[in-house]
Amino acid sequence: MPPAEHSEWNWIDDVRRRAGSGPRVAIGIGDDTALLKTSTATLVTTDMLMDGVDFVVGETPADLIGRKCLAVNLSDIAAMAGRPTGAVVSLALPRRGGRALAEGLYDGLLRLAQESGCPIVGGDTNSWDGPLVVNVAVLGEPTGRGAVTRAGARPGDRVFVTGPVGGSLPSLRHCTFRPRLSEAQALHQCVELHAMLDLSDGLSSDLFHIVEASQVGIELDAGAIPIHDDVAPGQPHADRLNHALSDGEDFELLFCVSEEDAQTLLSQPPGGVELYSIGRCVPEPGVWLLGADSRRPLGRGGWEHRFT
């Protein structure tokens, strides 16, 4: 269903004009469904974001809320080394201030849609007495050798991340981040990505998805984990490391490649891709943090969670 087609808001016409273009859009906003020209395989992902949980209306600027709601889905498409083909957007708008909120949301949504080549092709706009809820679903298509899952990591693989982690909430980076679509595709062209995901819950937690899906263990090199500048500097290193391991909402890619491909990446990194080698896959299931002279098991919530 199209966004608020019964509404008389002028911005809806504006949304239609700005949203529906693209060579793949056979039918955009305004019919019972949209119709996209697709290849033989279609990626699909969805995320629901709520006021007070994923953003705070009145504190987080509305365009950044809109941007985030699309970006987290694009990050999932990137995690499969996919290319987005279209998005549908559902809103439950609070009655008070809902119109201005919708306009701001769509400003951010449409800007990122444009930047990432992901037209908004449909949606469902509602008002209610509750807080703002936004749901976005994104379709995409695999690239190159196909979709990269979480299940293909092997003992001996090297583990990489595409950027420093930690501190994304206070800095608002959880709203402003750029989904790593181009990075994923560049990596996918260069090497065989055995397993990949995007860091949403936090490094130490997300690693378990690869551990479980691939039936491997992962040893992290504590000294190699890139801590983001957003993590406040005036605290002990152990605390800063814990932020990097557990804050979440980094939306960098984490991936596993063979040692040979790791050497290729380190000697000839693909243009525009930041790379940090942070660990290695091992046969024994679990996640460990290697220090200078220690090897400690990590829990899902970071190492302090396990030891205090």
Added chain:
Amino acid sequence: MPPAEHSEWNWIDDVRRRAGSGPRVAIGIGDDTALLKTSTATLVTTDMLMDGVDFVVGETPADLIGRKCLAVNLSDIAAMAGRPTGAVVSLALPRRGGRALAEGLYDGLLRLAQESGCPIVGGDTNSWDGPLVVNVAVLGEPTGRGAVTRAGARPGDRVFVTGPVGGSLPSLRHCTFRPRLSEAQALHQCVELHAMLDLSDGLSSDLFHIVEASQVGIELDAGAIPIHDDVAPGQPHADRLNHALSDGEDFELLFCVSEEDAQTLLSQPPGGVELYSIGRCVPEPGVWLLGADSRRPLGRGGWEHRFT
């Protein structure tokens, strides 16, 4: 993202077992995105439903809420004469009673998914301090001669509906209805459907979508509109007719075909399809209600809305 993969609820494993099957599901619940085998064109639609607006938690049984949230999307796929290929489901669950609610919702969702050949391939399950919100997005594929839009009606076309309308809210038919997928495909095989949609807002309101998209007018024959038995019998006929015109949430199909195809349908109705011829397309844009000796313009909300 998969439903509540961090949760320890046992039902999640159960959901995965019951949800993810089907020959088109290359990757189901449990990775960053799902992957569906698709044809060269993919339909996509989404609907967000909220407690207190589309259902009432505590009054509407949870399995019927779940069923409705998928069914309204399948109805949109039917309106394009499409076949569903997969669905993704997002939940914002209230903290109090959220677990039982989720189990009930998924009972209804999975049952209808099974009935309609639409596997649930992914989702996003959240808890918050607000009321229940459910978003479903459904992918599908066109059948036969392709997707049927709202835009192809022509003057002279006959207008049909696939069942009686009105009274769906008090009877809970808005939750229990069967999406007209098989009916749409049977009709699409028999005749050339010029325009079609599913009746969600109400007959008199939904007609305007065809009027605007097709640039035609529609004359309804007041005596031919099938009023559902759910509309209480002990009231004047004019009131019952108004319920049929304006109640909404009927989820029957409304479609336009040439006079020749109308005769084909009336003489040899496709098996299993109820058919009511209720009007005709005319050149002058607008919607009119023809009585025995009257012709009155209809507003979006039904005729009383315009005349009292």
